Amino acid sequence: MKYKIDTDEARKLHAQGKSDGDIARHFGVTQSGATRWRQREGLPPNVIVNVQPHLSAERRKRGRKMLREGATVRQVARAIGCGRNAAAGLRKGLKGDERLRGHGITLRGTRNAARRDAAAILAELKAATRHVPDASIRDDVMGDMFLDMMEGRLARDRIKIEARRYTGRAIDMWQSKWAPVSIDEDLTGDGFRLVDLIECPSAAAWVESVGA
Secondary structure, three states: OOOOOOHHHHHHHHHOOOOHHHHHHHHOOOHHHHHHHHHHOOOOOOOOOOOOOOOOHHHHHHHHHHHHOOOOHHHHHHHHOOOHHHHHHHHHHOOOOOOOOOOHHHHHHHHHHHHHOHHHHHHHHHHHOOOOOOHHHHHHHHHHHHHHHHOOOOOHHHHHHHHHHHHHHHHHHHHOOOOOOOOOOOOOOOOOOHHHHOOOHHHHHHHHHOOO
16 A cells, blocks of 8 residues: 655654654645554654743733733633633632632632522621611612622622622712613603603503504
């Protein structure tokens, strides 16, 4: 059987450290064909070792900052020019850092814990926000805090510490003209509400049926 691979030339390439893939591309054959040729010749495989560049202090600092801001390991690896293992090592070093934002599968444990302990967490949120006199604002504060716990932005042991900051933010939103408006709120003083703009197909059909 005649092979497309020139044995003498291929041996020279192998001696230079070329991989099976390199040899296959050189002769225009499949990689499996180059591998079978090498095995017939009794030659060991040339393993290409991917050496990760050393991360400078500046790149490590940038990577940690990105992770704290919510970047993924892959995004960090691309941005600072390193492998995913190196970027994952930076994230591992930040474990326990309250500024580290979770994302994706890393939040599964946090969310499951929040759901499992929802009743106890709710009691802690109520205790931490008992100073808020307005029930609507208090509900908003508790909702925001619980959501941030689910998203990994608020640790349970910081509920009491962060409650006033969340309260201040909620009050600012209520006082701002740019804050979300309830669809039941009287906007004009004469009873006009956003809910009145919601089209009701069944009501429209009834109006047509009576000829109004």
